[in-house]
Amino acid sequence: MTVDELNAVPAPAGDERSGDEANLAIRVRGLVNRFGTQTVHEDLDLDVRRGEILGVVGGSGTGKSVLMRSILGLRTPDEGQIEVLGRDARGGDAESRLHIQRNTGVLFQDGALFSSLTVGENVQVPLKEHHRELPERWHYELALLKVKLAGLPADAINKLPSQLSGGMRKRAGLARALALDPPLLFLDEPTAGLDPIGAAAFDRLIKTLQEALGLTVFLITHDLDTLYAICDRVAVLADRKVVANAPLAEIEKLDHPWIQEYFHGPRARAARGEQTESA
Amino acid sequence: MTTDTAPQIELDADQPGSIRLSGRWTLHTALQSAEVLRDLPEPLTRIDATGIDQLDSAGVLQLLRVAHRADLQPDALQFREDHQALVSTIEEVADDRPKKKRDLGVLAALERLGRSMHATGQNIVALASFLGESLVKGARLVKEPRRFRLTATVHQMEQVGLDAVPLVALLSYLVGAVIAFLGSTILRDFGAEIYVVELVSIAFLREFAVLLTAIVLAGRTASAFTAQIGAMKAREEIDAMRTLGLDPMDLLVLPRIVALLITLPLLTFIAMIAGLAGGITVGAFDLDIPPQMYIARMYDTMEVRNMLVGLSKAPVFALVIGLIGCLEGLKVEGTAQSVGERTTSSVVQAISLVIILDAFAALWFMQVGW
Numbered sequence: 001m002t003v004d005e006l007n008a009v010p011a012p013a014g015d016e017r018s019g020d021e022a023n024l025a026i027r028v029r030g031l032v033n034r035f036g037t038q039t040v041h042e043d044l045d046l047d048v049r050r051g052e053i054l055g056v057v058g059g060s061g062t063g064k065s066v067l068m069r070s071i072l073g074l075r076t077p078d079e080g081q082i083e084v085l086g087r088d089a090r091g092g093d094a095e096s097r098l099h100i101q102r103n104t105g106v107l108f109q110d111g112a113l114f115s116s117l118t119v120g121e122n123v124q125v126p127l128k129e130h131h132r133e134l135p136e137r138w139h140y141e142l143a144l145l146k147v148k149l150a151g152l153p154a155d156a157i158n159k160l161p162s163q164l165s166g167g168m169r170k171r172a173g174l175a176r177a178l179a180l181d182p183p184l185l186f187l188d189e190p191t192a193g194l195d196p197i198g199a200a201a202f203d204r205l206i207k208t209l210q211e212a213l214g215l216t217v218f219l220i221t222h223d224l225d226t227l228y229a230i231c232d233r234v235a236v237l238a239d240r241k242v243v244a245n246a247p248l249a250e251i252e253k254l255d256h257p258w259i260q261e262y263f264h265g266p267r268a269r270a271a272r273g274e275q276t277e278s279a
Numbered sequence: 280m281t282t283d284t285a286p287q288i289e290l291d292a293d294q295p296g297s298i299r300l301s302g303r304w305t306l307h308t309a310l311q312s313a314e315v316l317r318d319l320p321e322p323l324t325r326i327d328a329t330g331i332d333q334l335d336s337a338g339v340l341q342l343l344r345v346a347h348r349a350d351l352q353p354d355a356l357q358f359r360e361d362h363q364a365l366v367s368t369i370e371e372v373a374d375d376r377p378k379k380k381r382d383l384g385v386l387a388a389l390e391r392l393g394r395s396m397h398a399t400g401q402n403i404v405a406l407a408s409f410l411g412e413s414l415v416k417g418a419r420l421v422k423e424p425r426r427f428r429l430t431a432t433v434h435q436m437e438q439v440g441l442d443a444v445p446l447v448a449l450l451s452y453l454v455g456a457v458i459a460f461l462g463s464t465i466l467r468d469f470g471a472e473i474y475v476v477e478l479v480s481i482a483f484l485r486e487f488a489v490l491l492t493a494i495v496l497a498g499r500t501a502s503a504f505t506a507q508i509g510a511m512k513a514r515e516e517i518d519a520m521r522t523l524g525l526d527p528m529d530l531l532v533l534p535r536i537v538a539l540l541i542t543l544p545l546l547t548f549i550a551m552i553a554g555l556a557g558g559i560t561v562g563a564f565d566l567d568i569p570p571q572m573y574i575a576r577m578y579d580t581m582e583v584r585n586m587l588v589g590l591s592k593a594p595v596f597a598l599v600i601g602l603i604g605c606l607e608g609l610k611v612e613g614t615a616q617s618v619g620e621r622t623t624s625s626v627v628q629a630i631s632l633v634i635i636l637d638a639f640a641a642l643w644f645m646q647v648g649w
Contacts, residue, residue, distance in 0.1 A: 116616030133310055137374045138337075142306075144372040145340055154372075162613035181306055181335040212364040213336070 024083070025050045025184055025216040026071060031080030033066050040066050042240040044080070050183075053210055053217040054245075055227045058237030059258065064220045067237070068186055071218070072106060073097060085184060102130055105177030106186045110193075111169040113161040119172045120157035123147060126179040143179070150175035151205055167198045171205075178209070185210075187219045191226050203229045224271035236262075284333075286312035288319075296324035304331050304338030312338065316345055323349040329359045336369055343371045402628075409606045410598075413536060416528045426526075431534035439500050439535075440542025444549060446499070447492050451483070451550035454491060455557025458482055463566050472566045476576045479558030484585040485644075488550035490637050493596035496543060497629035501604035504535055505625040508608025509618040517609070527609075536601035543597035544590055551586065588644055595640075596633050603629045 026048035033041040040063035048054045058064050069075040071082055073089055082089040085103055087096040113122050123143035127134070147157050150171040161169055170190060177185060190206065191199035207230045210217055221227060227234055227248060235245040238258045244251050252263045262268065284303050291297040298320065304312050328334075328342060339362075346356045358366050420427050462478040508531055511517055517527050555577075562568035568576075607625035611617050 115614035131306060131309070138309065140374050140376070141340065141372050142337055144374075145336060145369065148370055148372065149336070149368060160614065181337065208368065212368040214365075 023050050024048060025085060026218065027081075027083040028067075028071065029081040031067070031070060031082065032078045033063060033070060033075070034078050039240060041070075041077070041080075044241050046235060046242050047245065048216060048218055049233075050216050051214060052232040053206070053219060053230055055231035055234045056218065056220045056237065057222070057227065057234060057262065062237040063240070064237055065188060068188060068218065068220060072104065072186065073100070102180055103182050104184045104186060105180065105182040107170065107173045107177045107188060107190055109188045110166070111161065111173030113169060113172055113176065115161050118158050118160055119147060119152070119164070119175070120144070122161070122172060123157075123176045123179050126176065130180060143175075146175040146178050147172070149178065149209070151201070167194050167202070170194070170202065174205075178213075181213065183214065183216060185215045185217045187217060187221075189220055189222065191221065191223045196225075199223060199225065200229070206230060224268050228271050284308075286315055286338075288315050290320060291325075291327075294325065296320050296322055297327065298323070298325070299327045299330055300342075301330035301332070303333035304328075304341070305333055305335045306337040309337050309341070312341055316341065319345070319349075323351065324355065326351065326356045328362075329357055331359065331362070334358070334362045334365065336365065339366050339369045340371070343369065344373075347371055405610075406602060406606060410602055412528065413532060413602060416526070416533060417536075420529075420533065426529050428530060428534045431530065432537050435535050435538035436542050438503070439496065439538050440546060443495065443499060443542075443546060447495055447546050447550050448553040450495060451488060451491055451553035452557040452560075454487060455479055455483060455554030456561045457557075458487070458554075459558040459561035460565070463561070473568065473576060475558065475562060475566060476568070476573055477580050480555060480577055480581050481585060483551055483554035483558075484581070484589050486589065486637070486641065488554055489547045489589045489592045489596065490633070491554075492543060492546045492550045492593070493600065493633045493637075494630055496539070496546070496597075497600050497633055498626055500539065501600050501607075501625045501629040502622050504601070504604030505608040505611075505622045506618060508532075508605055509611030509621050512609060512611045513613050513615075513618060532601075532605045535605055536598065539597040539601040540594055543600075544593040547590060547593045551589065584649055588649055592637065592640055595636060599632050599636065600629045603632065 024047050026046065028044060028046040031041050031044040031046075032039070044067070046067070056064050056067070066075065070077045070080075071084060071089065077090070080090075084100045087099055089096070089100055113119070114125065117125070120140065120143050123146050124139045127139045127142055131139075144154065144157055148154060152168060152171050152175065156164065156168060156172065161172065164172060174187075174190070177187075187206070191202050194202060203226050206217065206219075209215060210230075219226070219231065231248065233245060233247050234251050235242050236251060236256070236259055237243070238256065243256055244254050244259065251259060254260075286302040286304050286308050287300070289299045289301070291299060302308070323345070326342065326346060331338070342356065459475050459479050462475045463472055466472050466474050466478075508517075511531075517531075520527050520530060559570050559573050562573045563570055604625050607621040607628070611621050
């Protein structure tokens with residue numbers, strides 16, 4: 001599915017929503033996640049609009065990854081409603097789930113590449129699974145295309161993940177996430193563990209791909225530079241909720257202790273300074 | 280798929296060699312688009328792709344390839360404005376992998392044989408040097424007893440020894456009973472059922488107790504050692520240990536080997552008792568040999584040396600199982616598959632080597648006359 005089709009998907013019938021609501025790629029309502037007695041999310045709402053890069057920030061342990069896993073269906077939340085691309089991600093039937101799987105790409109923190117397969121075989125896994133009808137040569141060529149698209153040299157395709165550096169593993173993970181040309185991309189700390197130059201290059205890559213492929217990106221990050229460089233809006237997780245979901249300029253002004261500390265600490269000032277200088 | 284969304288090609292009536300594309304050109308319709316691209320006008324001069332309503336990288340790749348094959352100028356392939364960004368990121372790629380050579384014939388078979396011989400040779404050398412390293416590090420423990428990890432050793436003894444007691448006892452009991460049955464069917468013809476006592480006792484004390492225990496531990500413990508150490512190796516925990524100034528031999532290998540050296544003889548003794556109990560049970564219920572008589576007969580005919588011969592093999596087998604289990608674990612490389620391969624290899628090697636050594640030992644003890 002491409003962006004055009006994605007945008008053309010009508011809102012479920014009988015649902016009275018404003019045009020704005022129908023244009024959501026992800027819609028989370030009243031999400032509750034508990035681990036034993038510890039509540040991570042309490043009545044959490046989140047909207048991700050189609051075609052935007054949403055940065056998700058929050059201190060350690062505020063449940064950013066848990067939120068992503070809930071949306072992806074890797075974790076069954078205790079309560080709440082999750083819609084992805086207009087389909088019910090929680091109680092939906094197998095067909096809805098397959099639709100979501102085919103139309104989302106995920107980059108896990110350390111790439112989560114299959115360690116016994118080469119990079120090329122890793123990228124071919126979703127192609128072989130979901131497009132068995134295509135000849136093997138096409139699988140290979142599409143994989144090579146995605147590997148190059150993710151900024152890896154062509155000879156990386158025959159390497160095992162253990163032979164790659166951390167940054168290259170992330171790129172290989174991104175190539176696999178993009179294998180099916182999904183309109184919705186999840187990135188879990190894509191720049192963590194990269195050197196600043198590598199991180200900036202990865203940011204640019206994400207932005208370029210997002211513009212070229214018209215992606216919607218759900219991006220978990222701790223990296224202030226990433227937020228300032230590529231995010232259209234930022235969702236802040238604190239107090240077991242999304243306390244704010246707005247463009248950065250508005251978020252910075254909000255009167256919330258964690259936000260104030262986060263966006264007005266020394267590192268944030270440095271990141272902001274860089275952006276205004278380069279602008 | 281409805282017809283209006285399928286990839287379509289229209290020929291331009293005014294300009295021969297010029298085509299107009301429409302519909303969706305995506306991964307989902309890739310086969311259909313390959314089909315319609317098969318009959319193109321010759322020569323192809325211009326492709327107007329502005330009528331396409333959905334396009335993804337698979338579609339772009341196909342079109343770029345067609346344009347390349349027809350040797351079109353870059354501006355002869357036109358895309359819609361909002362598809363331009365996508366097109367500009369895509370490079371043409373081609374499958375340029377060399378054709379795989381099929382391995383056939385005697386030469387290939389010989390090559391495989393040679394390679395596996397070489398690998399086996401290297402394996403033997405690796406095992407011997409690992410034995411040497413373990414002995415050196417073990418001797419160091421005597422000099423520096425503070426290096427000995429008592430807690431780890433006791434923990435391993437529990438897992439390797441105590442937890443295996445029910446399994447070893449049950450299997451030995453059953454095998455003891457089976458030997459008694461088998462022996463009695465033949466000895467009954469000669470009216471010599473009473474010799475079942477000697478049969479079971481000699482078989483168990485000399486061979487079966489220690490062999491059964493070693494095989495059970497080779498399957499149960501060697502695999503566990505390999506998987507535990509292998510997973511740590513794969514997650515760089517072993518490297519972390521080294522940088523912290525800890526010796527993996529002290530921390531991981533020696534406690535496991537010492538635990539095996541202590542528990543395998545004890546388990547062997549339990550297996551002996553259980554096997555004899557199996558013989559006694561069959562004797563009492565099937566051969567009309569009351570337990571008192573069975574035991575009295577055992578006292579008359581058995582010598583302690585039979586048991587000592589059996590027990591003397593236990594530490595050797597313990598060393599073999601422990602060394603192979605740990606060594607294979609340390610050979611693991613980063614991948615999940617590697618852990619699996621090494622675990623299989625460690626169980627196979629341990630069981631084979633135990634049986635081979637036992638066969639040689641049987642010959643030797645017979646020659647020496649013990």
